[in-house]
Amino acid sequence: MTTLSAAASHVGKVRANNQDSGYAGEHLFVVADGMGGHAGGDVASALAIQSIAHIDRPFDTASDAAAALRDALLEANQELAETVFEHPELAGMGTTVSGFVRVGDRLALAHIGDSRVYRWRDGTLTQMTKDHTFVQRLVDSGRITAEEAAVHPRRSVLMRVLGDVELSPEIDVEVLETRPGDRWVLCSDGLSGFVEEDRIGELLDENPDAGAAVEALIDESLDHGAPDNVTVIVVGVDDTPSSSAGLPQTVGSASRPLSYVSPTQRRSARLPALLLHPLTPVTDPEDEYFEPESEELLAELLAENKRRKVRRRITWSVGLVLIASLIVGALVAGYQWTQSRYFVGVSNGQVAVFQGVQQGFGPFPLSSVYFESDIDIDDLSPFSRERVESTINARDLPEALSIIDRLQDELD
Missing domain, CATH: 3.60.40.10 (PPM-type phosphatase domain)
Known part of the structure; x- marks a missing residue:
């Protein structure tokens, strides 16, 4: 059979x-x-x-x-x-x-x-x-x-x-x-x-x-x-x-039964080397790494060749006016991009959704509170509280709100 x-x-x-x-x-x-x-x-x-x-x-x-x-x-x-x-x-x-x-x-x-x-x-x-x-x-x-x-x-x-x-x-x-x-x-x-x-x-x-x-x-x-x-x-x-x-x-x-290795048994952690599953034998087959998804990293890697071509075509004859225009345009586009991002953090002791990015531009912040929930940060588990205090990035507003919902479910 x-x-x-x-x-x-x-x-x-x-x-x-x-x-x-x-x-x-x-x-x-x-x-x-x-x-x-x-x-x-x-x-x-x-x-x-x-x-x-x-x-x-x-x-x-x-x-x-x-x-x-x-x-x-x-x-x-x-x-x-x-x-x-x-x-x-x-x-x-x-x-x-x-x-x-x-x-x-x-x-x-x-x-x-x-x-x-x-x-x-x-x-x-x-x-x-x-x-x-x-x-x-x-x-x-x-x-x-x-x-x-x-x-x-x-x-x-x-x-x-x-x-x-x-x-x-x-x-x-x-x-x-x-x-x-x-x-x-x-x-x-x-x-x-x-x-x-x-x-x-x-x-x-x-x-x-x-x-x-x-x-x-x-x-x-x-x-x-x-x-x-x-x-x-x-x-x-x-x-x-x-x-x-x-x-x-x-x-x-x-x-098999789960087995955890104590800190003294593990090798010191090293920075990700952009290798996960090597396709050829390596010296130490136990070293495995991964790179979490990052739109910024991906955009940088995808644009790498394009920027090289652009740089080769740029000449000194472009002039200060064009350079200034590019700088202004980049600043405007950069600011608009920051306002399309969201993250979850803490505002006045409550879990909140922020619009923008955590970094600032000199003395000027690039984020503001979009929505402040009823969740008190002290009511969360130690693990969730630490994650929120460190801020949790979201790809868009719906995902940020879904993170709030998941934290609320944890309390219910």
Whole structure:
């Protein structure tokens, strides 16, 4: 009898420990790829899986499942942040998460990071998630091609993860259609970073049994050197409501008891080196880093080549008038930009939404109170109070107000 779903995780040929985790249940299937050093990556991916696994249950609609899955990922993010608060030696840990809940002929999918979900249908493999990486942004903006992205020196820089970076990270959530005969592959970049998609499709075609397919995909990654951990889940779809063929299966670091490393055991933290999952073997495979999403950083990197061209074309004949105009225009545009930003902080002892940015221009502040809530800063938990006092950035006003709502929910 053909097995519909299976999961497995392998440490790879270079790393000393497995920082991946995976869960294949009755309705829920999810992969997490952790980062943050020898212990942090293990803890991050395992905590994420444990925080999400409770929604492995039937849902009335795929929309309900999608909302529950998104909330579970946000709860996992909060759990990771609070763990770092209690264990400062784990600062900087994070994890990617890609998974879905099956509801009949629909899948509620949620995704953050660069782990992937593929669909195999009628002999064609299709990537259903978009990597949250710097090079993917370059591809989307037309700066480079997909082929150039595969060899780009910053191809492993993540822009979004779950962790202690953002209180409310942006998570991709969507509902997809599925049908009998489809096969779905969830994997960490230990597979997608080393095995071509055409080859993944060939191995799925050659191995109708999910267990055999998982084993073949991991073996293929190992044959390519596999310097990274590799985790694979294969899910087949038939006419039954779920895709499970047995008891829930947990793999990777989530399958073992959590282990925290004391501060004296951890190496001193170093500044992010813009490396997360190296695509070639490195001297110390335990060093992993990520760069949180920053619109300013991204804009700077994307505009790098353009500024070089502009500087080459500028001549002294432009004149002082044009230079003065550019300066004035930049100041005006800069001020307008600051007023499009929002953050959550403290005003008169209350949690408030500020319009602008925290920095000032000399003696002139660049922010003002937009909305002062009824939440007393002293009523918050020590963790939340510290985050608010340090200010929490928001991409826009709705997100800032949603942060206020989440803090209010904490008090209710």
